């Protein structure tokens with residue numbers, strides 16, 4: 027079969043052996059698979075990711091120097107159920123799954139393994155017990171957004187958002203937009219969103235952000251007062267004494283680059299909670315005294331639960347979120363290496379889907 031393979035630090039389109047289902051696994055045809063920011067990171071920071079995962083006892087089976095096929099945001103069509111399955115998914119059924127494969131040796135991260143292909147290939151293996159049928163009528167492209175939307179769902183739940191929070195989303199890539207979509211689906215707000223890219227700001231607005239800011243033009247932190255957040259502790263004490271309602275600042279960091287957390291902590295009001303959903307792959311520096319003095323609260327999150335994943339599929343199928351607007355193009359396997367480069371350099375692109383059959 028054909029696949030986009032990470033080989034010696036670059037992506038190549040080549041042939042490889044099609045996978046064979048083991049016990050409990052189902053062979054599927056990959057219909058579409060989204061390119062994730064983590065795929066861009068994994069291409070460039072491959073060895074570092076392996077070292078860090080090993081240090082943390084993770085279950086990624088990427089091997090240094092070995093071929094790896096990325097892709098974990100997929101929608102597939104069932105081809106053939108393997109041994110030890112109950113055949114509950116008939117051939118032709120469209121499915122999604124959390125990107126984990128149960129193997130005789132344990133759990134394998136789909137899209138971060140040198141032993142099984144991820145979604146940038148013509149076929150892949152899924153575990154029958156983790157598969158969910160795409161509800162009637164939802165397009166394969168939109169179903170492939172289940173995974174990135176679940177990341178937003180998880181971030182919003184972990185942030186512990188309450189009605190008196192003033193919300194800011196920093197970075198309107200696929201993660202930031204998923205957060206906005208999930209906040210809006212819950213009727214939460216107001217939301218201030220900021221991004222340097224006009225296309226990403228427009229997408230944020232389409233997803234329901236109440237105010238969008240170009241950080242090149244003005245600081246998003248100028249918005250706090252208008253959102254009802256006191257500028258200082260003293261101001262907060264006075265406002266409370268006067269019986270005024272005040273809001274608590276909560277920022278979703280959806281950039282994932284060195285220096286962003288510290289810059290936010292420095293500029294945000296005292297008492298801000300920062301939910302870090304961006305995935306920074308490099309060593310970062312924090313000036314603790316700034317965070318201590320301002321009692322900045324940091325929360326780091328990753329991934330989602332099976333329940334959050336299933337809820338995201340339902341929300342997409344029932345039109346609860348406007349997240350489908352995140353898709354900016356659909357490319358073939360041959361066009362995929364170029365799409366990676368484009369996502370790294372051209373921020374007018376947001377979510378590019380790979381359709382191996384295209």
Ligand SMILES: [Zn+2]
Pocket residue numbers: 062063064098099173174
């Ligand atoms: Zn992802």
